[in-house]
Amino acid sequence: MKLETLKKRLNRNRPMTAITIRMPEDVIEDLKRVAPLLGFSGYQPLVRxxxxxxxxxxxxxxxxDTISALIASLKRHGVSDEIIQEALGEIIQH
Structure with a gap:
């Protein structure tokens, strides 16, 4: 995951959207029971x-999978392993 995306995901003040989802009652009861044991304030944060x-x-x-497919395609087009590794190294550094 890109660093910028990760930073956005860690922001607790992100906009929220309400949804409705049907779940079995016993699952909700289990979530309510487990949530405080795992340090959550309620079952909804646990579900999130x-x-x-x-x-x-x-x-x-x-x-x-996408990166693997790209590497395979580059190899089929004659790009050497050395160049592919160099390019991957550049991406990881940024």
Whole structure:
């Protein structure tokens, strides 16, 4: 994830949008029970944390898939491993 995006995600004052989601009552009760044990003020912040964790995981995986596909394509077009590694090193430094 890009540093700028990460900084925005860490801002607790980001705008929020209300949503409605149907969930089984027993799941809500479990969330309410677990939230304070994990240090959350309520079940909704816990749900947001779970969603955020899953979303970050998926975004990282998709980004890795995209980078892997790009590297494979560059290799098929004759770009050497040395040049690819140099380019990746430049990206990581920024």
């Amino acid at each position: 944390a779970y969603i955020g964790q899953g979303l970050r995981s998926d975004l990282d995986r998709l980004e890795e």
